[in-house]
Amino acid sequence: MKKEVTVKVSNVGMRFNLTQERVDNLKEYIIKLLTRKLRFNDFWALRDVSFEIHKGERLGVLGLNGSGKSTLLKIVSGVLKPTKGNVVTRGKVAPLLELGAGFTPEYTGRENIYLYGAMLGYSKELLDEKFDEIVDFSELGEFIDVPIKNYSSGMKARLGFSVATIVEPDILILDEVLSVGDKRFKRKSERKVMNMFDKGVTVLFVSHSLDQVLRICDKAIILDGGHIVAKGNVEKVAKIYKNMTE
Amino acid sequence: MNAFKTSIANFRKYQFLLYELVKKNIKLKYRRSYLGILWTLLEPLLVMIVLSVVFGVFFGRDDKQWPVYILTGRLLFSFFSSGTKSALRSVSGNASMIKKVYVPKYMYVLANIISNFVTFLLSLIVLVVVAAVLDVRPTIYLLEAIVPLIIIFIITSGASLILATLNVFFRDIDYIWQVGSMLISYTCAIFYPVERLYKNGYGFVFDLNPIYMCIANFRNTVLYGKPLNMQYTLVSLGLGIFLMLIGILLFYKKQDKFILYL
Numbered sequence: 001m002k003k004e005v006t007v008k009v010s011n012v013g014m015r016f017n018l019t020q021e022r023v024d025n026l027k028e029y030i031i032k033l034l035t036r037k038l039r040f041n042d043f044w045a046l047r048d049v050s051f052e053i054h055k056g057e058r059l060g061v062l063g064l065n066g067s068g069k070s071t072l073l074k075i076v077s078g079v080l081k082p083t084k085g086n087v088v089t090r091g092k093v094a095p096l097l098e099l100g101a102g103f104t105p106e107y108t109g110r111e112n113i114y115l116y117g118a119m120l121g122y123s124k125e126l127l128d129e130k131f132d133e134i135v136d137f138s139e140l141g142e143f144i145d146v147p148i149k150n151y152s153s154g155m156k157a158r159l160g161f162s163v164a165t166i167v168e169p170d171i172l173i174l175d176e177v178l179s180v181g182d183k184r185f186k187r188k189s190e191r192k193v194m195n196m197f198d199k200g201v202t203v204l205f206v207s208h209s210l211d212q213v214l215r216i217c218d219k220a221i222i223l224d225g226g227h228i229v230a231k232g233n234v235e236k237v238a239k240i241y242k243n244m245t246e
Numbered sequence: 247m248n249a250f251k252t253s254i255a256n257f258r259k260y261q262f263l264l265y266e267l268v269k270k271n272i273k274l275k276y277r278r279s280y281l282g283i284l285w286t287l288l289e290p291l292l293v294m295i296v297l298s299v300v301f302g303v304f305f306g307r308d309d310k311q312w313p314v315y316i317l318t319g320r321l322l323f324s325f326f327s328s329g330t331k332s333a334l335r336s337v338s339g340n341a342s343m344i345k346k347v348y349v350p351k352y353m354y355v356l357a358n359i360i361s362n363f364v365t366f367l368l369s370l371i372v373l374v375v376v377a378a379v380l381d382v383r384p385t386i387y388l389l390e391a392i393v394p395l396i397i398i399f400i401i402t403s404g405a406s407l408i409l410a411t412l413n414v415f416f417r418d419i420d421y422i423w424q425v426g427s428m429l430i431s432y433t434c435a436i437f438y439p440v441e442r443l444y445k446n447g448y449g450f451v452f453d454l455n456p457i458y459m460c461i462a463n464f465r466n467t468v469l470y471g472k473p474l475n476m477q478y479t480l481v482s483l484g485l486g487i488f489l490m491l492i493g494i495l496l497f498y499k500k501q502d503k504f505i506l507y508l
Contacts, residue, residue: 016506017506024415024416024417024507025416025417025418026416026418026419026422027418029416077347077348078348079344079345079346079347079348079505080505081502095346095347097346098346101342101345101346102342102343102346102347104270104274106274106277107270107274111270111273114266115266115267115270118260118262118263118265118266118267119263119343119347119349120347121259121260121263121349122262123262124262
């Protein structure tokens, strides 16, 4: 029996305008418009990318720097809208990307839990209920009432991870996130993510590390210059990738 | 119709975020000041005293209720100006969040307007006290005061959506608007009476300015015990809805491009 499709990416293309110089003030814009120097260098970060992930599948995205991996993640998580094609996701998407980047520095840890939670679309009731669990997992203790600007980057990432994983998502988007905090927390967060895997979460995982992809994923694609050059079973794709990079 | 339904559902989903953002704006504004939220009351009171002395005593006005005239104008105008100014930066200022997590982007704009409206409503306490001290008698028309307040909220929201969108693409808007809102403040009759300008043929300034219309209507109901000026009500409401429509259209058309310019 075929499992249902939870992520469907169809013919996605993403175009960026690379102006030689960034024009973000009116004077330059008008001068360039009048002198017809307002040229846009089109750059396609993704071209005609299509794939499907079925429920419970874990797809690794491999590729060199600048191959379009991060752009793809941003499109699937809904932050970027593709120029062409579309993305359909079914269920709750939890993007674990650059954890703690959305925090407000002047706010304390406690206040940030609510604000960040609200940004992720959680309700107040849920956050009230899970508050202690979040604080426990982040191991922040009494630092929870200290403004975030005084946190170390590891503390921020720990809090970010704890808030983002409080609800079990249907689709998990990972960007080498398993390197959060110190060794002990790293193991703990890996365990939590593995636990979600066991429960059948769909995963989209981006990494340079072939080992990590082999360990986590069962399927993989390779992006090169915005195109998908290989897709399929993870062992088969890993071999192609190894040949590509060596 | 379906798009309308999904946007309502989306709004409900992020209602709690709106509340949290409003709370954040108010909390952070006064954090680390000793008097905290009391400044929403003190600031307009002090400004009123300064303006009353400068434009009342120095210019030899002996109207006892002159401070109320100034305070009504100043409170409404400062909601408009601080609302638009903070909303203007709300998209570009939240770049780090917008790049990371998807939320409806108009929430950032709306949160800034609402938080300014909340502090504005709080500062009305000053008006009540000053009006009572200076013996301004409330009349039945006071109930109509809500109309200009709703209209100025609509005008501010519309203008903010336009300004916030433009500011993503051209950071000059910030500076242009500082001068622009100063120009508007001088044409709002905050600290001078309008009669002389009408006599000298400059009355058209007020007949074009929806902010002044709201202030005049607010003064009618609060200070003079008169009903609303219907022409002002309709014109300012019409302009407000017009700005709002332009703002929504512009914001919706451009919002997917924001992230590329942040």
